[in-house]
Amino acid sequence: MKKLTVIEEAVMLAIYRLKDNAYSVTIHQEILDMTGKDMIIGTLFNTLKQLHHKGYLLKKTGKPVKSGKSIMLYQISNKGIEALEQTRAMHSRIWDEMPKVLYRGG
């Protein structure tokens, strides 16, 4: 069972949504748009590194930006898609078993 943490999940989803234009700057902005969370760049880079290490992400050198440096584009691998789907399945299974309205404690 391939589980993702909440942060990893958010990063993966952002990359999925960005399709061909997923690199560090856009990913950060996308997460901000999606969740309203101003992610720490250090955390983002660590997460990207770990996901790549696990084989969920593919890296590809993109075209150079204005400063002359080449950006690093990310893409989700098949293994990554699998992990995302399993995470969604787990989420929905858990949520399906929950009542529609949650009772508040005393």
Place this chain on the structure above:
Amino acid sequence: MKNTSKIPPSLATKLLKEFTSYDDEFNIVDTLQDLYSYKHETDGKRKADLWYWRQVLFSITKNLYARSAWRFVMIKNYLKIAVRNIKKAKGYAFINISGLAVGMACCILILLWISDELSFDRFHEKADRLYRVADREEYSNGDVLYFSTNPPNLGPALKENFPEVINSARYRNLRGRIIQLNDHVFNEDNFVAADPSLFKMFSFPFVQGNVKSALSDPYGIVISEATARKYFGNTDPLGQNIQVDNRIDLQVTGVFGDIPSNSHLQFDFVIPFESIEEYGYPLDNWGCYAFKTYVELVDESNVDVLNGKIRDFIKQHNETAIVTLSLQPVTDIHLFCRAYGDAGDIRTVILFAVIAGFVLLTACINFMNLSTARSGGRALEVGLRKVVGANRREIISQFYGDTLILTFISLILALALVHFSLPWFNTLAGKTLSLNLEQNASLVLILLGTLLITSLVAGSYPALFLSSFQPNKVLRGTLKAGAKSSTFRRTLVTVQFVLTITMIIGTLVLNRQMHFMRHFKLGYNQDQVLTIGLKGDLERNKEMLKAEFQKLPGVSGISAVSDLPTRLSYSRILSEWEGRDSDDKFLINLLLADHGLTHTLQMEMAEGRYFSHEIPTDTSEGIVVNEAAVRLMGMDSPLGKRVLGGRIIGVIKDFHFASLHSKIEPLLIGCPKDGYRYLMVKIGADNVAETHRRLQKIWSRINPGIPMEYEFLDEQFDRIYRSDLRVEKIVNAFSFLTLFIACLGLFGLASFTAEQRTKEIGIRRVLGASMSRIVALLAREFTKWVLLSNLIALPLGYLIMRRMMASYAYKVSLSWWIFIAAGGGALIIALITVSFQAIRAANTRPVDALQYE
């Protein structure tokens, strides 16, 4: 749109670059820069800056944590294992830690001592530009003498003639002054005359008064803080009057802070140099070598060039002079200018450094031995760690960490030991050392250095050896760690005992030498001779005093002299003699002594006669020389020859008037009317106290108000060898500790062997081996190695001691019994240590050893 003019806070960027690292080209810095410019456009600069800072700081913490999180987990595990290992074998841990602690404590004490020795005169702000003028005398016979006193004209002349010299200061100790304040009388030795520039050149800050004007008044005097307290208590010392030698009234014009103990200049009273004529010294002169001269040079002046220029400076002013000048850095004076008495000696520093090294090495060897002996038990652990993925580097760092923990505990213990033994060590070494970590940065460095070196040396073998185990071999049980390393351990034990035996030899030889020197035939009898300093008017009243003393029943001899036979620097004069080759130029020691000298000190004449009351010309032109002087002057029949405007009337047998470090020098004895500074009184062995009381009574009748300053000659004699005695005592203490540590290690190793061979011993016992056979079995192994160390250490010790003894002009022979005693002693002590364990092993019941088989 990106706007390049929007630059984020540069400090934050710098921090970020410093603490993060990513392989990609478009990295964390660029990303943040991009995001920053968006933020800047939407929210303005202030918000963007804040945001940037927050991002940077959190990124750094995240990054650091991600990098080291696993290490923390492992370190926790290593710590746990280390503690468990200590708990599992408390005895070994105790021997390990305490041995190392004692070794480190010794090392710290010695290092404290060494750093104090090396710190001499380095506290002056201008230390690297201050020099003392040193003289070199070359005699015609090839002897070379060095001294540091110069004519009074030299200092100002140097400053005038050489632009490199900015300042010069002359300095003369006028010891033995009588100082009167109201009704109190004090004898003061640290009384000096110096140029005011002394305070400008050296960092002796003033506490009260004006540095510039304090010494401009010829009747001003500046005193140290401690002296001000001693004389004036809480009242303001400035402007107070004191009287010197019953005749000169001086006014206190300044107070300087107490002189640190690591200064070669030590003084409590300073008077202006110009007033030195009042005390009987010439002020304008090129021939009186009595004044130390210090100079301050301009920055970056080339001392070698200047040395070349001043070399013959005195000769230019005084044709008869034979000295050549050179400059010596003040920071070298304490260690590199061998003056006798209390001064330091670089050779002692080196000797002590070697001893510190020996002690620490012995303790480290213990540590290594016990660690490797017990490494067999940890082989499995290493194997398992390797199987689950530890690489060699991690295992090495684990073992270094292990030793680091143990050495750290030892260091804490060692610091405690040093703390408690420091007062003892201070009395032994005659120092005022303190273990003040806050003020002494070099000490902290020394401690950390000791810690790291110890763990590196002690941890190397287990770390490098154990980490090389192959897991499959270890886990299958085919590798026996203990067996393989035993050769290594034996080698170490051998090294350890080589060090120990060498140190014992050194200690024995040094002790013998000290004994020899203290009981050397000096050529005179120093027993029961009281020396009394002549003060003030007394110089004139000396005849009266002598006559009165002579009447006392307990006094058997009395003589007035200019210098005591135990004083090491005599005044020297350039000598002329009949038949002298005009190229022969010598300064010869001169002693003034009246008629009673040979009788009081029981000296013998080789030829001729000593001064006599019956022949009045003796006082005006009689001269007695010693045998060394006759040899120097190359006279066949010295009697009646002219020397220095006098005539030789006798040759006295050579006697030692200096330390036994040097050979007997030529000496002239004259007997003029005055110029005497001491009385030597030979008193009978019985009723010493009564005689002494009567002497005192006569003194105070003739000199009311002046304290009688007296000392026995043999006490002074012992003081010459005080620094030798100190070295001897310190070497004694530390070589004993080395032996102790070595035996501690041997004890641990023996108990380990005995434990390993428990079953073997059990079986032997069952089969009928006697106790003594089993003890012999265990002892034999170690005895072999101690014997081998003897073979190495004895010649080594011989060579080292022969070199060390070369510094003594009169020395003991290195007799064979010293070596036998050192070797045999070490062997016996080792045997006792091992047998103790062996007997215990042999005493266990065989049933206990074998019941689990």
